[in-house]
Amino acid sequence: MKRVINFMGIRSVAFACTVILTVLSLGSLAIKGLNFGLDFTGGTLIELSYESPVQLEEVREQLAEQGYPEAVVQSFGATTDVLVRMPSDDPQLGVRIAEALDSEDAGNAATVKRVEFVGPAVGEELRDQGGLGMLLALGGILVYVAFRFQWKFGFGAVISLFHDVIIALGVFSFFQLTFDLTVLAAVLAIIGYSLNDTIVIFDRIRENFRMLRKADLIENINISTTQTLLRTLATSISTLLAVLALMVFGGENLWGFSLALFVGVLAGTYSSVYIASPILIWLKLTREDLIPPVTEEVDERP
Structure with missing residues (x-):
């Protein structure tokens, strides 16, 4: 077997960094707020x-x-x-x-x-509908992942998506960059991108539960993340290069959109490994959690 990278060995350090960045982002959003563009302010x-x-x-x-x-x-x-x-x-x-x-x-x-x-009323309506759309998207993702895998997977996926969105919004809040409809579209795109990366790792973890009978959960996560690492890096790097080109050559109108995507791709790649997977450890995922419940057949014959 190829060398397995011990990703979970530094999960405590990664958790501390995550808490610090999340608190800073939430603090900036609470104190400074977002610099809404004309799409929202009128x-x-x-x-x-x-x-x-x-x-x-x-x-x-x-x-x-x-x-x-x-x-x-x-x-x-x-x-x-x-x-x-x-x-x-x-x-x-x-x-x-x-x-x-x-x-x-x-x-x-x-x-x-x-x-x-x-008018400002139209801008407020756009802002409220955009926030509602984001919450509905996260709720739909929770239901989808819980149905396809198990509720512990769904919880980990949604928490990692919340992290990605908060970090992206925190960057725009801290530097008071204009937040308009194009940036909101980028935030929604971040949700889809990050979820795809997380699903790939989750799918491999589920498969390895069947194949690696003697491996515990932490070893399973390390093996699964190592096996999907090349795919994750190839996807992330190619996406970042495309977004970087958009930032440089796309002009001022697309700069905020491309910046939000750039931050979101970095945060999404990180959260797929160091947020979604560690949550499975904290929730104590077991092999039995993935076994479908046995339904007893009732004999209705007289």
Whole structure:
């Protein structure tokens, strides 16, 4: 048999690191909170059309020079269409934005195509629905894993997913990075990614319970994690490289999304090994837990 890595030998140290990071994240969320973007707080959306293609970075710099540093600038369809979002409910803001941009670049005039206002009530509804969707996703995962494996596996999987989400949210809270709908989508993607990694290890643990008759639970977990290590590293590294490329070349609009995924993939890889599996040890999982209960047949003949 190949060399088995003693992952569980440092589970106490890993648990201490987990507690520290989780407490820091929860503390930051309680004290600083999240820096919600316009998707949640409300604001004005302005669609502009230029006569010729324009660079988004130039538009951001022009707006900052004109006193609008908080403006969020995005491409919208063609290279001549630009979407500007700002935390304001002024109905004349669109006209002033177009005038400010025209004064900076008279050779490429900007025309206002539409101005829409998203109220705080809509933003609060989006925020509440997003949080509810996340809780429903975690609840569904608990039921699925408990049904496919056993409730102890389901509990370990959900706790590790909570850890991943809290760490990702803690990073955005501590550095006060903008939390918008794209970041929320990334958080939901983290849940799916981390669960997939955890399921692979859990499946191998269950198989090894049948194959390794003399191995105890800790030895089983070490063997199972070692057997799936190459698969875990290959998946994590390839995903991190893709997300890193997105962070570098995806532009400002996708930076928060890619950062949340980057943090989530790291946290998910860690939690699959040092949170989900140790919980099985603390819950004292046994081989008998995986044996389906025997139902007694009742003889109904007279």
